[in-house]
Amino acid sequence: xxxxxxxxxxxxxxxxxxxxxxxxxxxxxxxxxxxxxxxxxxxxxxxxxxxxxxxxxxxxxxxxxxxxxxxxxxxxxxxxxxxxxxxxxxxxxxxxxxxxxxxxxxxxxxxxxxxxxxxxxxxxxxxxxxxxxxxxxxxxxxxxxxxxxxxxxxxxxxxxxxxxxxxxxxxxxxxxxxxxxxxxxxxxxxxxxxxxxxxxxxxxxxxxxxxxxxxxxxxxxxxxxxxxxxxxxxxxxxxxxxxxxxxxxxxxxxxxxxxxxxxxxxxxxxxxxxxxxxxxxxxxxxxxxxx
Amino acid sequence: xxxxxxxxxxxxxxxxxxxxxxxxxxxxxxxxxxxxxxxxxxxxxxxxxxxxxxxxxxxxxxxxxxxxxxxxxxxxxxxxxxxxxxxxxxxxxxxxxxxxxxxxxxxxxxxxxxxxxxxxxxxxxxxxxxxxxxxxxxxxxxxxxxxxxxxxxxxxxxxxxxxxxxxxxxxxxxxxxxxxxxxxxxxxxxxxxxxxxxxxxxxxxxxxxxxxxxxxxxxxxxxxxxxxxxxxxxxxxxxxxxxxxxxxxxxxxxxxxxxxxxxxxxxxxxxxxxxxxxxxxxxxxxxxxxx
Numbered sequence: 001x002x003x004x005x006x007x008x009x010x011x012x013x014x015x016x017x018x019x020x021x022x023x024x025x026x027x028x029x030x031x032x033x034x035x036x037x038x039x040x041x042x043x044x045x046x047x048x049x050x051x052x053x054x055x056x057x058x059x060x061x062x063x064x065x066x067x068x069x070x071x072x073x074x075x076x077x078x079x080x081x082x083x084x085x086x087x088x089x090x091x092x093x094x095x096x097x098x099x100x101x102x103x104x105x106x107x108x109x110x111x112x113x114x115x116x117x118x119x120x121x122x123x124x125x126x127x128x129x130x131x132x133x134x135x136x137x138x139x140x141x142x143x144x145x146x147x148x149x150x151x152x153x154x155x156x157x158x159x160x161x162x163x164x165x166x167x168x169x170x171x172x173x174x175x176x177x178x179x180x181x182x183x184x185x186x187x188x189x190x191x192x193x194x195x196x197x198x199x200x201x202x203x204x205x206x207x208x209x210x211x212x213x214x215x216x217x218x219x220x221x222x223x224x225x226x227x228x229x230x231x232x233x234x235x236x237x238x239x240x241x242x243x244x245x246x247x248x249x250x251x252x253x254x255x256x257x258x259x260x261x262x263x264x265x266x267x268x269x270x271x272x273x274x275x276x277x278x279x280x281x282x283x284x285x286x287x288x289x290x291x
Numbered sequence: 292x293x294x295x296x297x298x299x300x301x302x303x304x305x306x307x308x309x310x311x312x313x314x315x316x317x318x319x320x321x322x323x324x325x326x327x328x329x330x331x332x333x334x335x336x337x338x339x340x341x342x343x344x345x346x347x348x349x350x351x352x353x354x355x356x357x358x359x360x361x362x363x364x365x366x367x368x369x370x371x372x373x374x375x376x377x378x379x380x381x382x383x384x385x386x387x388x389x390x391x392x393x394x395x396x397x398x399x400x401x402x403x404x405x406x407x408x409x410x411x412x413x414x415x416x417x418x419x420x421x422x423x424x425x426x427x428x429x430x431x432x433x434x435x436x437x438x439x440x441x442x443x444x445x446x447x448x449x450x451x452x453x454x455x456x457x458x459x460x461x462x463x464x465x466x467x468x469x470x471x472x473x474x475x476x477x478x479x480x481x482x483x484x485x486x487x488x489x490x491x492x493x494x495x496x497x498x499x500x501x502x503x504x505x506x507x508x509x510x511x512x513x514x515x516x517x518x519x520x521x522x523x524x525x526x527x528x529x530x531x532x533x534x535x536x537x538x539x540x541x542x543x544x545x546x547x548x549x550x551x552x553x554x555x556x557x558x559x560x561x562x563x564x565x566x567x568x569x570x571x572x573x574x575x576x577x578x579x580x581x582x
Contacts, residue, residue: 063548078547125439137514141432141439148416148432148516150548157510158543160451174547219448223428223514225439252449256369256465257354257441 005047005056005099006284008106009089011081011133014039015281016046018053022117022275022282026051036087044096055100057287058090059109059280066103066151074103080173102291105152106130106280107138108145110232110273112290113283115140118274119230127226128273129154130233131213135180139226155180159215166191166208183212185235196235206240213241214248217270221249221257232273246270296338296347296390297575299397300380302372302424305330306572307337309344313408313566313573317342327378335387346391348578349381350400350571357394357442365394371464393582396443397421397571398429399436401523401564403581404574406431409565410521418517419564420445421524422504426471430517446471450506457482457499474503476526487526497531504532505539508561512540512548523564537561 001020008015013032019025027050031042047053062079065072074090090103104112111128114120120128120140127139137154139146146152156178161170168191170181181187188196192205199205217229236242246266273279292311299306304323310316318341322333338344353370356363365381381394395403402419405411411419411431418430428445430437437443447469452461459482461472472478479487483496490496508520527533537557564570 141437142435144433146432146516149518150516152516153513153548155513156544156547157513158451158506160449174545175543215449219510220514222444222446222448223511225437225441225443227440252466253447254465256447257444 002054002289003051004285004288005053006109006281006286006288007043007056007058007093008109008280008284009033009058009060009076010106010280011061014043016043017281017285018047018050019285021285022278028281035083040089040092043093047097053099053288055102055288055291056093056097057102057104057109057284057289057291058093059104059106059284059287060089061106063150063153064103064105066105066147074101100288100291102284102287104145104284104287105136105138107136107154108151109138109283109287110275110279111138111140111230111283112145112286113275113279113281114230114273116286116289117282118279119271120228123227125224125226126228126230127154127220127224128230128232128279129217129220131183131231131235132185132233134184134186135216135233137220139224141224154216154220155184157216157219159183159212159219179212179216183209183216183235185233188235196238200238206238206244209235210241210244210248213245214252217245217249218252221253225257228268229270230273230279231270232276232279236272242270242272293345293580294342295576295579296344297400297572297577297579298334298347298349298351298384299400299571299575300324300349300351300367301397301571302352305334307334308572308576309338309341310576312576313569319572326374331380331383334384338388344390344579346393346579346582347384347388348393348395348400348575348580348582349384350395350397350575350578351380352397354441354444355394355396357396357438365392391579391582393575393578395436395575395578396427396429398427398445399442400429400574400578401566401570402429402431402521402574403436403577404566404570404572405521405564407577407580408573409570410562411519414518416515416517417519417521418445418511418515419521419523419570420508420511422474422522422526423476423524425475425477426507426524428511430515432515445507445511446475448507448510450474450503450510470503470507474500474507474526476524479526487529491529497529497535500526501532501535501539504536505543508536508540509543512544516548519559520561521564522561523567523570527563533561533563 135155170177172181426446461468463472
């Protein structure tokens with residue numbers, strides 16, 4: 001059985017793993033995100049030190065250039081993260097480690113992981129959405145990863161914002177109160193003055209959060225008609241949140257979309273990732289398999 | 292060359308045509324939408340009277356059941372249009388005319404028409420959106436028509452609604468101020484008391500309309516990352532509207548999505564249908580070709 005490498009790049013850390021799947025990870029390392037050259041040197045050193053791999057998959061924070069044939073394929077492009085704009089990741093890994101490289105958005109990689117081994121097995125059209133520091137979305141249509149002119153940026157949809165009920169202006173440097181601007185982990189921290197994990201007891205926090213998440217999910221449902229939505233990320237770890245989101249989505253759809261799947265209280269329709277926080281790096285391994 | 296039939300079903304009229312494409316339509320008829328049995332009898336009579344066809348494509352108003360293998364495949368399902376809920380269209384046409392039948396949403400059929408002969412030729416991922424009596428959207432990802440759990444319902448996304456600037460509550464019987472509820476032709480009529488064609492001189496009307504359309508388009512762009520958006524329907528015939536929509540979309544994206552295509556003033560990115568109001572029935576013929 002061939003052995004693959006996976007890299008999940010993140011704004012605070014990079015996860016690297018070598019193996020064949022969730023039950024067979026032979027080496028793993030977490031590398032803090034510092035400068036591009038230092039971070040990439042450590043990644044390269046890890047793969048040079050460990051067993052050889054057939055191919056490497058990379059799921060990256062972005063925006064990224066994943067257009068095959070583009071001169072900047074494999075780059076992180078216009079990220080606001082200091083020092084990281086226009087950073088070559090994919091081509092550098094390919095050149096330095098001399099292996100085929102697959103390059104995707106972090107959320108598409110996580111979607112692929114859930115499709116290969118997790119909560120989206122056997123589905124043709126589904127979404128993976130992460131609600132953490134930011135909000136990102138990926139997924140598949142017709143069994144292929146979402147793609148297009150650039151790549152999806154679910155987090156930057158606009159949603160209704162009642163300024164009277166919630167005078168908070170939002171945290172997105174580009175759009176203020178877009179979905180991510182209102183409902184990301186950073187938005188929660190800035191609005192309430194404390195991080196989500198310190199607000200567990202405050203029902204107002206989670207009622208508002210569920211409402212905002214549901215408003216964005218309804219747009220995703222109306223545009224893509226996914227067969228399932230896998231909803232991950234740190235903010236979703238709050239145990240009361242997912243049931244509240246289910247209730248809000250049902251209320252917002254108001255019976256319009258007839259489907260036994262949706263009607264069924266949403267429990268199977270909007271669901272947690274089966275791979276948990278490993279969806280990204282495992283998805284990167286699944287991407288390597290396909291490369 | 293094989294000859295195909297196309298049917299575009301609508302809430303007020305059905306368009307039927309026989310031919311091979313936009314430059315070779317051999318017979319056409321417009322049938323008013325009355326009762327299901329009367330309307331379908333006239334459609335069947337048209338095809339029986341005219342030359343035989345290899346197959347028939349149907350692009351239908353909905354919601355519809357287009358799941359292959361479903362017992363109600365080819366049905367118009369939960370439409371609020373009186374008398375038309377749970378009406379068998381596709382199976383009846385196939386049985387009575389004894390030809391293969393392809394069945395799609397009206398907007399997916401129009402998208403297919405634009406892909407085959409119009410403004411979306413050669414694209415893999417694009418949308419066709421119609422702004423008329425209602426708002427509907429279809430399109431392709433990876434060269435295949437949008438599909439999923441049910442089918443897309445772009446019109447029922449929620450968008451920001453500033454009740455102070457626009458106290459109008461929206462016209463959607465399910466959701467009030469969803470995208471269709473705020474920005475469809477009916478919404479314009481109800482909000483301003485006159486139909487869009489009598490409001491040509493009123494700049495407030497078109498500024499607000501462009502804003503609402505752009506808000507929905509941004510959600511579509513963030514979820515699908517289409518290579519192009521074809522924007523048709525009666526409301527879009529107002530000549531000042533499309534340039535205003537371009538401006539609003541650019542303002543809302545605020546430089547976040549880097550792409551030469553989007554940056555270029557939007558003229559080639561959000562565009563009119565090349566087949567005009569014939570996109571639907573021609574798309575139905577293109578659907579028959581594929582059946």
